[in-house]
Amino acid sequence: MSKKKSPPPIESFETDHFYNREIQWLEFNKRVLYQAENSETPLLERLKFLGIYNSNLDEFIMKRVGGLKRQVDYGLSKKSHDGLVASEQLQKIREFLTTECQKVAQLYKKTIIPELAEHNIYLKKWKDLSSSQKKEMQEYYQSNIFPVLTPLVVDNALPFPFISNLSLSLAIKLENKEGKEILFGRVKVPKIFPPWVELSDDADKGRSYVSLLQVISHNLEDLFPDMNILQVMPFRITRNADLDRDQDGAEDLLDMITEEIRQRRFAEAVRLEVGKNSDPWMVELLKDELDLSDNDIYEVPGLLDYTSLFSIAELPLPHLKFSPWNPRVPAPFHDVQTPIFDLIRKNDRLVHHPYESFTGSVERFIRSASEDENVLAIKMTLYRTNEKSSIISSLIHAAEQGKQVVCLVELKARFDEERNIFWAQQMEKAGIHVVYGVIGFKTHCKTALVLRKEGKEIKAYCHLGTGNYNSSTARLYTDVGLLTADPEITQDVVQLFHFLTGRSFQREFKSLLVAPMNMKARFLDLIKKEIEWAQKGRPSHIIAKFNSLEDREICELLYEASQAGVKVDLIVRGFCCLKSGIPGLSENISVLSVVGRFLEHSRIFYFRGGHEDALGGAFYIGSADWMKRNLHGRVEVITPVKDRTLKRKLLEILDAALDDRTNAWQQQPDGSYKRLQAKKDAVGSQQRLMQLTLARCQIAAIDESS
Numbered sequence: 001m002s003k004k005k006s007p008p009p010i011e012s013f014e015t016d017h018f019y020n021r022e023i024q025w026l027e028f029n030k031r032v033l034y035q036a037e038n039s040e041t042p043l044l045e046r047l048k049f050l051g052i053y054n055s056n057l058d059e060f061i062m063k064r065v066g067g068l069k070r071q072v073d074y075g076l077s078k079k080s081h082d083g084l085v086a087s088e089q090l091q092k093i094r095e096f097l098t099t100e101c102q103k104v105a106q107l108y109k110k111t112i113i114p115e116l117a118e119h120n121i122y123l124k125k126w127k128d129l130s131s132s133q134k135k136e137m138q139e140y141y142q143s144n145i146f147p148v149l150t151p152l153v154v155d156n157a158l159p160f161p162f163i164s165n166l167s168l169s170l171a172i173k174l175e176n177k178e179g180k181e182i183l184f185g186r187v188k189v190p191k192i193f194p195p196w197v198e199l200s201d202d203a204d205k206g207r208s209y210v211s212l213l214q215v216i217s218h219n220l221e222d223l224f225p226d227m228n229i230l231q232v233m234p235f236r237i238t239r240n241a242d243l244d245r246d247q248d249g250a251e252d253l254l255d256m257i258t259e260e261i262r263q264r265r266f267a268e269a270v271r272l273e274v275g276k277n278s279d280p281w282m283v284e285l286l287k288d289e290l291d292l293s294d295n296d297i298y299e300v301p302g303l304l305d306y307t308s309l310f311s312i313a314e315l316p317l318p319h320l321k322f323s324p325w326n327p328r329v330p331a332p333f334h335d336v337q338t339p340i341f342d343l344i345r346k347n348d349r350l351v352h353h354p355y356e357s358f359t360g361s362v363e364r365f366i367r368s369a370s371e372d373e374n375v376l377a378i379k380m381t382l383y384r385t386n387e388k389s390s391i392i393s394s395l396i397h398a399a400e401q402g403k404q405v406v407c408l409v410e411l412k413a414r415f416d417e418e419r420n421i422f423w424a425q426q427m428e429k430a431g432i433h434v435v436y437g438v439i440g441f442k443t444h445c446k447t448a449l450v451l452r453k454e455g456k457e458i459k460a461y462c463h464l465g466t467g468n469y470n471s472s473t474a475r476l477y478t479d480v481g482l483l484t485a486d487p488e489i490t491q492d493v494v495q496l497f498h499f500l501t502g503r504s505f506q507r508e509f510k511s512l513l514v515a516p517m518n519m520k521a522r523f524l525d526l527i528k529k530e531i532e533w534a535q536k537g538r539p540s541h542i543i544a545k546f547n548s549l550e551d552r553e554i555c556e557l558l559y560e561a562s563q564a565g566v567k568v569d570l571i572v573r574g575f576c577c578l579k580s581g582i583p584g585l586s587e588n589i590s591v592l593s594v595v596g597r598f599l600e601h602s603r604i605f606y607f608r609g610g611h612e613d614a615l616g617g618a619f620y621i622g623s624a625d626w627m628k629r630n631l632h633g634r635v636e637v638i639t640p641v642k643d644r645t646l647k648r649k650l651l652e653i654l655d656a657a658l659d660d661r662t663n664a665w666q667q668q669p670d671g672s673y674k675r676l677q678a679k680k681d682a683v684g685s686q687q688r689l690m691q692l693t694l695a696r697c698q699i700a701a702i703d704e705s706s
Helices: 021-037 043-074 086-118 131-145 212-217 253-265 280-289 306-313 340-346 359-371 390-400 417-429 487-502 519-535 552-563 628-632 644-658 685-705
Strands: 121-124 152-154 168-176 182-188 196-199 207-211 227-239 269-275 297-300 349-353 375-382 404-409 433-435 446-454 457-465 477-484 513-515 541-546 567-572 589-594 604-607 618-622 634-641 664-667 673-675
Touching: 021 043, 021 086, 021 673, 043 086, 043 227, 043 269, 043 306, 086 121, 086 297, 086 306, 131 196, 131 207, 131 212, 168 212, 168 280, 182 227, 182 280, 196 212, 196 306, 207 212, 212 227, 227 280, 269 280, 340 359, 340 457, 349 359, 349 644, 359 375, 359 390, 359 446, 359 457, 359 477, 375 390, 375 487, 390 404, 390 417, 404 417, 404 487, 417 433, 433 487, 446 487, 457 487, 457 618, 477 618, 477 634, 477 644, 487 634, 513 519, 513 628, 519 541, 519 552, 519 604, 519 628, 541 644, 552 567, 552 589, 567 644, 589 644, 604 644, 618 644, 628 634, 634 644, 644 685
Parallel strands: 121 207, 269 297, 375 404, 404 433, 541 567, 567 589
Antiparallel strands: 152 182, 168 182, 168 227, 196 207, 227 269, 349 477, 375 446, 446 457, 457 477, 513 634, 541 604, 589 664, 604 618, 618 634, 664 673
16 A cells, blocks of 8 residues: 655645534534433433533533634634634524524423423413412512512613623513603513422422513513513523633733633623514614624524523432432442552552542542641642532642642633632642643643652652543543553653643653643654554554544544544544545544533543554543644643553443444534434443443452452
């Protein structure tokens, strides 16, 4: 086989080699929505997926649409990978969302509401309430809601009010009884009350609810006693979260991020959602006051905010939910008497969440380090964590014990900035050395380093993972992590923290792939070597599992690998700009997306490397996706996994995803995704991994008892 040419320089890449990033992300969110459509998903879980779909879309509008609109406002002509300028992308997004909006409303009205009723859960409109129920809600309104509301009327004395991001409001068309003047009023729906108010029906009739929005909108007369209420229109606005940052000139990153959070509240509006049969006069007034165009306005025939359904989804009805899953403590960690450092020193350990316990492995590692009198120092990166973080409590305890504790807190973790600022300040008060990231880069790697005195030596132990140090998401996201005392890896981690805290000029690492230094070059080299193995007729195979794929050079090199005969299996949960299965371009590339009860978040990379034995290939895990921002604009870490037993476990995870015929979707030539046909008695990859975890626990229990 003749040797293929090197990929063309980036400026000559063909735009028809790529799908549009924004449309591919919307395709991903369609797969999330399918979980709400799928009758095989338990009913209350379907409500959760509707809320997740809505929440995902809100974030997309804030970040991606906000950024595209800013490009248009600035007159920028930057094109996407598929050759579209910002205005063209915005038009495609609107066309996509207009169709989706109708689809979601039909799902909610025609399917979800009737199926809830079949289980005696009734989500009612005001007009469907009985006289006694209306009276009950009027009394609830007067005693609870009415005192809290703030009616606002726009006239010469009162300017148009500020409307906060994603807040639900009522626009009210008013008529002055004296002068017959038409006025605009606004009432914000307070978030301190449940979004769905339960009616006190008899228990044998089930549970009945009416939305808080409906309760308020049908009891407005006392708020505007001297006015005629002509029309009431619910609306919601979305503001831009893609704010400009000048980090290079920021002397104090903490002050800069604090100011950015404040500015985000006042950022320009990028979307206006209004209820069905909206009033043209009020829509036009809102459009003008918010400086929006017609293309920014969406008339929503269903709920304006499906995240309100989270409260219904939490009802204590286990038969309408997924069977509960409690993460299992991995077999090696069953021994709570043996110090965890002895367990790690004996063998590398790979943990897989949420199948295996985060608390019983990673949190135990940090807690043990904080309590062990031989531990001298703990160093960690913190990207996102939960509100009541036991890991931070352990770090504070370690500092109080006199240990050297360093924590790099990423203040630019979007939408988690306030929480990270709070924790950073709490840790600083406890004497922890807090570093606020690297100017110009997000620190996205998930690493923890423990230095322990053992005899006359200082021994290093570390954890390198694919997910955040967050015990809440560790029960919902699939992630893997390596606990190791391997000197090559731990020495690299020592150098990594020197770079993060001291801005060292470390550029070479023996084992780790570190962005923005050597990661992309190493990945490109690994792909090129697979091409060489294929050209020599040796086994070649690339499997990569991650969240998103967009980097153009990696895509083009994967095309070259496909043309050389390398089998490429990509398991991409989110958006993928690469085109798979295209004759002459990518016929040996397959792109799958797995969307199930857990959010697929682990990043695992496999390169066969010419080995007859699949386990002879190279396995890597870490924090980075194959995206330009990860490879060039963030500090990311990918670590090799060397132990053969752990390689087998990683291959098991990859094979489970590739064999999934329940929750897997395959990318089609037009960029859409098709759900793979389920085999008879098919078990999804997540269910399969739960079963395998239980089987391991049973084997471990037998071994312990024998």
